Structure formats: C-alpha cells, structure tokens
Amino acid sequence: xxxxxxxxxxxEDTPTQAELARIFLTGMGHEVRLAPAAGPALAMARAxxxxxxxxxxxxxxxxxxxxxxxxxxxxxxxxxxxxxxDGSHRALKEAMRLGAWDYIVKPYNKLALATPLGQALKxxxxxxxxxxxxxxxxxxxxxxxxxxxxxxxxxYQIIRSVAASKASVFIxxxxxxxxxxAAEAVHRSSPRAGREFVALNCGAIPxxxxxxxxxGHVKGAFTGASGDRMGAAKLADGGxxxxxxxxEMPLEMQxxxxxxxxxxxxxxxxxxxxxxxxxxxxxxxxxxxxLEVQAGRFREDLYYRLYVVPVELPxxxxxxxxxxxxxxxxxxxxxxxxxxxxKGFAPDAEAALVAYNWPxxxxxxxxxxxxxxxxxxxxxxxDASMLPPPVVRVGAAGAAAAPAPASMPVPPAYAPxxxxxxxxxxxDPSQRPAWEQPAPPAVAPxxxxxxxxxxxxSPTAPPSLATYVPPPVMAxxxxxxxxxxxxxxxxxxxxxxxxxxxxxxxxVPRAAALLEINPSTVYRKLQNWRAEGLHDAD
Amino acid sequence: MSLGADxxxxxxxxxPDDVRQVLGVFERDVRRLTAALVAASAAHDATTFRRVAHGxxxxxxAVGAKSLESACRAHMVRADLDPEVLPGxxxxxxxxxxxxxxxxxxxxxxxxxQSRRA
Numbered sequence: 001x002x003x004x005x006x007x008x009x010x011x012e013d014t015p016t017q018a019e020l021a022r023i024f025l026t027g028m029g030h031e032v033r034l035a036p037a038a039g040p041a042l043a044m045a046r047a048x049x050x051x052x053x054x055x056x057x058x059x060x061x062x063x064x065x066x067x068x069x070x071x072x073x074x075x076x077x078x079x080x081x082x083x084x085x086d087g088s089h090r091a092l093k094e095a096m097r098l099g100a101w102d103y104i105v106k107p108y109n110k111l112a113l114a115t116p117l118g119q120a121l122k123x124x125x126x127x128x129x130x131x132x133x134x135x136x137x138x139x140x141x142x143x144x145x146x147x148x149x150x151x152x153x154x155x156y157q158i159i160r161s162v163a164a165s166k167a168s169v170f171i172x173x174x175x176x177x178x179x180x181x182a183a184e185a186v187h188r189s190s191p192r193a194g195r196e197f198v199a200l201n202c203g204a205i206p207x208x209x210x211x212x213x214x215x216g217h218v219k220g221a222f223t224g225a226s227g228d229r230m231g232a233a234k235l236a237d238g239g240x241x242x243x244x245x246x247x248e249m250p251l252e253m254q255x256x257x258x259x260x261x262x263x264x265x266x267x268x269x270x271x272x273x274x275x276x277x278x279x280x281x282x283x284x285x286x287x288x289x290x291l292e293v294q295a296g297r298f299r300e301d302l303y304y305r306l307y308v309v310p311v312e313l314p315x316x317x318x319x320x321x322x323x324x325x326x327x328x329x330x331x332x333x334x335x336x337x338x339x340x341x342x343k344g345f346a347p348d349a350e351a352a353l354v355a356y357n358w359p360x361x362x363x364x365x366x367x368x369x370x371x372x373x374x375x376x377x378x379x380x381x382x383d384a385s386m387l388p389p390p391v392v393r394v395g396a397a398g399a400a401a402a403p404a405p406a407s408m409p410v411p412p413a414y415a416p417x418x419x420x421x422x423x424x425x426x427x428d429p430s431q432r433p434a435w436e437q438p439a440p441p442a443v444a445p446x447x448x449x450x451x452x453x454x455x456x457x458s459p460t461a462p463p464s465l466a467t468y469v470p471p472p473v474m475a476x477x478x479x480x481x482x483x484x485x486x487x488x489x490x491x492x493x494x495x496x497x498x499x500x501x502x503x504x505x506x507x508v509p510r511a512a513a514l515l516e517i518n519p520s521t522v523y524r525k526l527q528n529w530r531a532e533g534l535h536d537a538d
Numbered sequence: 539m540s541l542g543a544d545x546x547x548x549x550x551x552x553x554p555d556d557v558r559q560v561l562g563v564f565e566r567d568v569r570r571l572t573a574a575l576v577a578a579s580a581a582h583d584a585t586t587f588r589r590v591a592h593g594x595x596x597x598x599x600a601v602g603a604k605s606l607e608s609a610c611r612a613h614m615v616r617a618d619l620d621p622e623v624l625p626g627x628x629x630x631x632x633x634x635x636x637x638x639x640x641x642x643x644x645x646x647x648x649x650x651x652q653s654r655r656a
Contacts (some may be wrong), residue, residue: 085599
C-alpha cells in the first residue's frame, strides 16, 4: 500500500479495464467502486463522495468531460485523473483545463496509476489537514476580511459552514461593514468559486431597468433594446447572484424574483422563452428585513425564501481591536501607494481609533487612513494630531460621546473643504471662511460636511464650517442654455469634484470612482484649493 | 505463433490469482465484443462497429494483447470505414481475438504449472 486508504471511483465501461483498475487499487489499500457509465458515476459520486475519480472519457451515455463539468458544478471536489486512449494534445489539454489532477494514457500498468494517484491523494490530504488547522485556530483574516474579534470569528464560521451548500444567504449590517465582501467570501469559499459572482445593486438601478438587468432582454423588448442582452441571472449560471440592497427592490419585481427563486427559471424581458439556470442567491440590506416585511415593503414569501442563512455583520465599534488591525492594513496599503514611510500608529492615535465609534464603519476608517496618509508627508508614525477632529475629539471624550444609529449615513472623509461658491469671490481675506485660515499647529483642517451631519459639529469650529453646504454644482437658472457657460477648466473641475462628493455623502473613494480618478487626487485638490485660496481660483 | 501478446506486465503487477481473475473477465469481454462486432458488420453499422472496436481495443490493451489492440484501433479511427468492408474486418479481428484467447489459455496454464510446483 502506497497511500492512506481512500475512496476511489473508477468510471470505465470496459469490464477488463475496470477489473484491472479495481485490483490495482484494492492492492494499494483503497476502497473502490466501479461505474460503467456517466449516469451511474454521477449518482455514486453524489452519494459516496470519493476522494479520487479515475475517469474514462469515452463512455456509453455521456462524454467523460461532460461528467467532469457536472461533478464540479455540483461541488463534488474529488481529485480527477483522466484515463484515455486518446493521448492527443487536445484531449489532454481539455482534461487539465477542467482541473484534472493528471491523466493516464491507456494501456497503463500499476506504477503508472499509483504515482499520480498517490500524489493527488497526498495533496488532498494536506489540503484537508490545512483546512482543519485553519478552522481550529482563531483566524484574524478570512477571504479579504481583517480582524479576529469574536464577532467576526462567528461570521467567518457561518460563511465557512454555509459555503458548501446552495442555501440562500441573507447578509445584514450597517453601511460600510463589508456586506459585499461577505457575499464574495461566500462565493469564494464555495464550490462555485470557479464560476461567476454577479453583483447587482437593486437600489442603484432604475426601477424600469431592474427586470432587464436581472433577467436580460431580447431585441425590441422595449425602446432602446437594440439587441439581445443577457441578464445577471444568466451570467451567474453555475455561480452566485448577489442582490445588494434588496430592500430597495420594487414590489412588482419582488414577485418575479420570487418565481425565479422558487423555480430556477425565468424569461428574458420581451421573450416567452423559459430559461433554467443554477444560481446561488446571496442578498444584503442595511435595514431590518423583518421590519420591512411588517411595513409591507418586502414580500413575506420572498423573505422566507431568501432568509435561509442569516449573516449579521457587526459594526466596527463592536469589533474591539479589529479597528487597529484594519487601520494598520490600510496604512500599509496607502503608504505604499502614496510613497510614504509610515510604520504604524503612535499610542495616542491607537487610543483615539479604538475609542471612536465609527458610525461609517470600515469604509469610514478607510477614508480616514487614506486622508491621513495623503495629507501628512513626514514621519514614521501616525500620531493623534494627524487624525481628523471627529476621531480625536471622540477619542478624547470617550466612545460614548457619539452614538451611531444603524441608519446613519456614512460620515464624510476628512479633508479640507473648498468654500461655498457664493463665497469664492469674497475679496476681503478677513471674510474668508474659517477653514481658509491657517490651521493651528497639530490640528488638522476641518472636514467637508453637510448640514445634516451633526457629528462633525464642534463648539470650537466656526459656524460657517459646521453648517457649510457646498452649493449645487451646475445649478443654473431653470431655463438652462443649450450651450453651457464657458468657465475656466479648473472651476469646472472643482465643481465636478464637489458634486461627486455631495452625491456620495463625501465618500472620497466613491466620489473618485465616479470621476474615474484616484482618491488621492481628490484629497490633493481639496488641499490645494485651501492652500491657494479659492476666491482667486474662480 | 506469437501474436504479440505480452501478459508479462500483468504477471509483474498482479498475483497469479488476480491475473486469472483479469484474464477471465477479458475472455468474457472478447467473446461479447467480437459477437457485437460481427453483428454490427452484418448490419453495416459503422458507428456501432467503431464503438465496439474501441471497447475491444481497450480490453486487449489492458491485458497486453497487442496485435488485437492494434487491429481494433486501426479500424476504429478510419474515417473512410466503408460499411461494405466491415464483415471482412470483423472476421480478421475475430481471428486475432481467438488467437489472443489461445495465447491467454497457454499463459494461464503456465501460471497453473508454476503454482503446482510452488
């Protein structure tokens, strides 16, 4: 015997060859089952879960490659060794493309079988051992998540447990807690990882287009449908369909989604053709789904179809030391991007980060760290003076100072704000808003804020700062001219950046994404406008 | 007459009892498949003929009956397999199969003698 005993399924339609393989394998100490065709092989693989499959390609019912694809689609991860008389490059390339461990060309002797099989089983054993070790030890990283707090360890465990099944997953959590990351983690941990992960933000798609986005459409289905287009459901076939902000889905669309979830079938818009797909549903919302049901905004039957495995992501303020782990991760990443030398956070900065309650969660922490890195060029350590005032103030006053309701919008990234356009032409420097005055030493400039963001208000901040609302960009008289007014390019640039910041609740990375520029560019622009004096810029 | 049968690899890999077991299965395969081959040729059914020849080639190759294996493979891959010539090919393959079984019987008899001596 060369390996630990394993379960080996031999898929071979010629009895002589099957018998020879059986004798070889039992001689090696393995438990063996024989399947003379693809159909019985699939049934045995489902029920018996073999460690390895010796797969003949020429089978009487289906091609062996078809069986191979079906095994993988169903999440049967047995090591597959293809056995074929066709030693052509094309056949072998196809075998390896599908993920076969190895191939053996017929006829073969015992050694030719024992060597690749032994290697495949050894690799499988190591993978299982590693998985057991990973599961046993508390992990501070999981599929893109950072942090080993008990709350997150529980999340990781749920995701690991549910990954292998097809059960629908319903992710809840405040904005910025990583719901899409959790959905991706479910997909990447699942046997569907090799297929598509398709994400749709139900709240961001116009109501009229949502059905087409989910189910696709055919040419002529509606005005502008100039050709057939596949929807997310078809694209996710064999993979995972992530429906973000599902609570925003209109009720009439919920009916169609329910039918799709129940039957696995749908019709593209404008077509009577029924299509069947195999998708795993993962949904997310930052609302309480049961409250949405009770309020009549979410169908109860759809809720029970989708709310099979709930995953509740904890807010950052409940994740203890994860804040520092995540902050250090972002610091390393952004310092590399911005060519800074930061090695970490000084104790006073760490204390402030831990004490702050992060109403915008990880997304807010990400913004703060990027802001610090962009605006501070010197030093090895980030100290408290480099952190934006809200973080420092709450850190100094204690975490209880700033409660954070779940529905609270993401607070703004910390950045020196440009002035309201109405003030841009103010000629008297004494009339400049406070943020244009030189910042006192070791106190960072104020954040861009909207009037409805009370958490950045401070008794020490000038009223013009706390109530500052960037004026509407491009807000021209109602009768807009056909040609826009020609203004200096720099002015237009500033207006667009401010508009993007307003549109994204001052989420700089998202604003930058809308503008298709780097977030650090936005930070630098804001800093430059402050340094240069905006009243001269327009 | 040697038809290229080489059962030595089997004897190297398997115990005598296992060799007998495999060769017993092979004999049943050969009889079943040659009958199917003859039937396919009589029906001028080239598709079935190819599929059966493929199975017979695999069985022959597994035990080392090389001439039989080669003949089957040569015909199963021919694109110009004329239904009219199938009976002739089937007859030739049947003869090779019979010869392989004769050699097989001799090989098993040799194993038996060795077993008795031991």
